[in-house]
Amino acid sequence: YGCDLIQESGILLRLPQAVMATAQVLFHRFYCKKSFARFSAKRVAASCVWLAGKLEESPRRSKHIIFVFHRMECRRESLPIEFLDVFSTKYTELRHDLIRTERHLLKEMGFICHVEHPHKFISNYLATLEAPELTQEAWNLANDSLR
Known part of the structure; x- marks a missing residue:
């Protein structure tokens, strides 16, 4: 499920395949050590895409990652697609969550994120x-x- 989210978001963000592959490897590495019950697969997938973009030198702004994952979530759960205002409380919470989850990823991997x-x-x-x-x-x- 998480790797499908990564692949779909990578296509929507027009990321190179190497970024999506790196994000999927990071996703698997993280969940080798942590529980799906404790960490949301959606949030971890978003953070993996954001981190992989930086690692593969194809970064995307956090705002774009948040917009794409929010839209995918609305579509997958058959909710009406709503505009996410960057000044809203919901956007701020999603952004803090993205940053926090990226820190968890880096900490769990001991900041060793190289992928061959x-x-x-x-x-x-x-x-x-x-x-x-x-x-x-x-x-x-x-x-x-x-x-």
């Missing part, structure tokens, strides 16, 4: 074989393994 993706190896090695179908299958497998 198989994607660059796939494209380098399989380019020499000149087998586009095999390259696409390997790429799809690498993406699906993150979910």
